[in-house]
Structures are given as C-alpha cells and as structure tokens.
Amino acid sequence: MNTIIVNGNTMDWEDGITVRTLLGKMNYSFPMLIVKINGTLIRKEEYDLTLIPVGANVAIIHLISGG
Amino acid sequence: MIDPFFAGHDPQLRQIWQAATIGIAGAGGLGSNIAISLTRAGIGKLVIADFDVVRLTNLNRQQFFRDQVGMPKIAALAQNLSRISQHTLLEPHNIRITPDNLDALFRRCDILIEAFDLADQKQMLIEAWQSRYPDRPIIAASGVAGFGNNNALRQIQSGNLYLLGDGVSELTPGISPIAPKVAAIANMQANLCLELLVNCRDVWPKRPSENHQGVVKETQEDK
Numbered sequence: 001m002n003t004i005i006v007n008g009n010t011m012d013w014e015d016g017i018t019v020r021t022l023l024g025k026m027n028y029s030f031p032m033l034i035v036k037i038n039g040t041l042i043r044k045e046e047y048d049l050t051l052i053p054v055g056a057n058v059a060i061i062h063l064i065s066g067g
Numbered sequence: 068m069i070d071p072f073f074a075g076h077d078p079q080l081r082q083i084w085q086a087a088t089i090g091i092a093g094a095g096g097l098g099s100n101i102a103i104s105l106t107r108a109g110i111g112k113l114v115i116a117d118f119d120v121v122r123l124t125n126l127n128r129q130q131f132f133r134d135q136v137g138m139p140k141i142a143a144l145a146q147n148l149s150r151i152s153q154h155t156l157l158e159p160h161n162i163r164i165t166p167d168n169l170d171a172l173f174r175r176c177d178i179l180i181e182a183f184d185l186a187d188q189k190q191m192l193i194e195a196w197q198s199r200y201p202d203r204p205i206i207a208a209s210g211v212a213g214f215g216n217n218n219a220l221r222q223i224q225s226g227n228l229y230l231l232g233d234g235v236s237e238l239t240p241g242i243s244p245i246a247p248k249v250a251a252i253a254n255m256q257a258n259l260c261l262e263l264l265v266n267c268r269d270v271w272p273k274r275p276s277e278n279h280q281g282v283v284k285e286t287q288e289d290k
Contacts, residue, residue: 032186034193039226041197044190059225063186063193066211066238067097067249 006058013054019047022058032063072152076109080265085111085154087264090176092164092192093117094140096244097208098182099130099147100253101260106148106155108261113148116160116172117141128246164188166195178263180256181207193228204229204263206256211249212236220251222259231255 002013006026014021019035019042035042036059042050052058073081087110091098094117102113117140121131135143141159148157160172169192173179179196183189189207196205210232219233232252238244 032190034190034225034228036225036228041194041201041228043194043198061223061225061228061230062209062234063189063207064209064212064232064235064237065184065186065189066236066244067093067095067182067184067189067208 002054004052004054004056004058007060013052013056017052019050019052022052023047023060026060028060028062030062034061034063035059036061070154072154073109080261081109083264083268084109084261087178088112088114088176089260090173090179091115091182092173092179093182093184094144095119095125095182095184096128096246096249097211097253097256098180099140099144100250101180101182101257102144102148103130103151104254104257105260106152108257109152110155110260112156112158114158114160114173114176115141115144116162116164117144118161118163124243128244128249164192166191169195170199176203178203178260179205180260181205182253182256197226197228201227203227204267206231206259206263208232208252208256210234210236211244211252212238212242214245214248217251220248220255222255229259231259 003010004013037052037056089105089110091101091113094102094115098115098117102115105113119140121135121138121140121143123136125131126133130147131143139161141161145157145159148155162168164172181189181192183192193205193207204227206229208231213236223230
C-alpha cells in the first residue's frame with residue numbers, strides 16, 4: 001500500500017492527490033495554514049497545483065490569530 | 068572594564084548575543100515583551116517594525132504606559148528599551164510589513180521573530196521569509212488566547228520554522244489575549260532565539276551585517 005505521512009500519521013496515498021485534495025479529505029477548513037512537503041514550504045497559491053509524491057512527509061500547521 | 072550591565076552575564080554567551088541581529092515583526096503584546104527580554108539578555112541589535120500607535124486598550128497586555136498613549140508603538144518601545152540598556156542598538160521602523168519591504172527591513176537579521184496579531188499576516192510573513200531565506204530561522208506564535216493550562220504551551224518545529232503557543236486557543240471576538248499567557252509565549256520565543264543563536268553560531272553562513280559592536284560603543288560614549 002502506498003502511503004504518505006501527515007503530521008506524523010500514516011495515510012493512504014492516491015495518484016494525483018494535491019495539497020488541496022488532502023486538506024479537503026482531512027476536513028482542514030482553517031483559513032490560515034502552513035503546509036510543508038518534505039520540509040519545503042508550499043505557498044497557498046500553490047495548493048491546487050502541487051502534487052503530493054508517494055511517501056511524502058507532509059506537515060500542516062494551523063495558524064491562529066492573537067498576539 | 069566590563070560594563071556593570073553585563074557583570075552577571077556569561078562572558079561567552081554575551082559575545083554571541085552581542086554579535087546578533089534579530090528582527091521582530093510587530094510591537095504589540097508579543098513584540099513589546101520579546102524586545103524587552105532580548106534587550107535585557109544583551110542582543111546587539113534589534114530591527115523592529117510596526118505601524119500602529121499605543122492605545123489605552125493595549126495596556127492590559129502590552130509593555131507600554133499610560134503616558135505613551137497616542138505615540139507610535141515603535142517610538143514608545145524605543146523609549147522604554149533605552150531606559151533598560153544602552154547595549155542594544157535599535158533600528159525602529161514605523162511601517163506596515165509587506166512581502167515587498169521584507170528584504171529592505173530584515174535582510175541583515177540572523178533570525179526573524181513573528182509577533183503579529185492576525186493569522187493571515189502570520190502566514191504572509193512565514194511564507195515570504197521561508198521562501199527568501201530558507202536557511203534562517205523564523206520563530207512564530209500561534210494560540211495565545213486565554214489563561215491557565217501551562218502544560219499546553221509548547222514548541223513545534225518544521226525545518227527552520229518554529230511555532231510557540233498552545234496551537235489551539237482561538238480569540239473570542241472582542242476579547243484581547245490576556246497578559247500572562249501572551250507574555251509567557253513571547254518569552255518562549257525570546258528564549259528559543261537565544262538558544263538558536265548559541266547552537267547555530269558555527270553552522271550559519273556569515274551575514275552581510277554591519278559590525279554594530281562599534282556602533283554600540285559610540286552610543287555608550289555619547290552618554
């Protein structure tokens with residue numbers, strides 16, 4: 001089974017999965033996120049086009065207002 | 068003869084921290100507290116940018132005083148820092164930070180500390196800094212609302228991005244962050260900054276930063 005790691009948890013990988021589809025699958029509706037694939041920052045303009053490679057380590061960090 | 072301000076500082080650490088230039092993006096509840104702690108720790112130079120003025124509603128958590136209401140935050144902070152120490156050179160900018168002026172403001176900084184209020188601004192800053200300077204740390208905060216639950220305060224890291232806070236507490240509309248927690252997280256950011264400067268001093272490439280040791284000395288002689 002092909003997998004990816006998202007915030008430390010193993011998930012199934014699908015052919016053609018983008019950052020946007022992953023966020024949708026995980027019900028991440030928070031407007032402000034930082035996304036990294038294998039340590040590389042993915043800017044929010046790139047969510048729709050960025051394909052997640054099989055075996056990737058994905059970090060999704062939620063940013064909250066306040067300070 | 069060592070200045071009495073540094074008498075209780077570790078001489079080796081003092082050298083490392085005096086040679087550092089740290090950027091602080093924002094001078095509110097996080098930034099005003101971070102600036103004071105880094106000044107007391109003896110950081111050589113702080114570059115701080117904020118476009119706001121001090122309001123009465125800020126005084127429940129930000130390091131300003133009643134007689135400073137109406138002043139630009141940057142000017143009020145400069146006043147307060149100069150009352151603490153003359154060993155930290157301050158480069159204040161009364162300006163809104165955007166991706167377009169990020170380089171001009173912070174390119175000489177070894178580390179950038181994110182001290183904004185709004186999540187979209189935090190995201191803008193983190194994305195812009197990490198795209199331009201992937202080899203330099205950025206220390207951000209997320210989840211500063213509320214009080215109590217000390218054990219929930221934590222640090223998460225992804226490469227050169229560090230986030231301090233509880234990671235979950237959303238602001239209630241109309242309610243500010245509360246002084247102890249926002250100051251605690253600000254000081255966790257400052258604490259990590261000092262740690263990274265010590266741990267990474269040998270591996271970072273040399274910055275194009277000016278030798279501000281000399282500038283600090285001139286300031287002392289001016290007094």
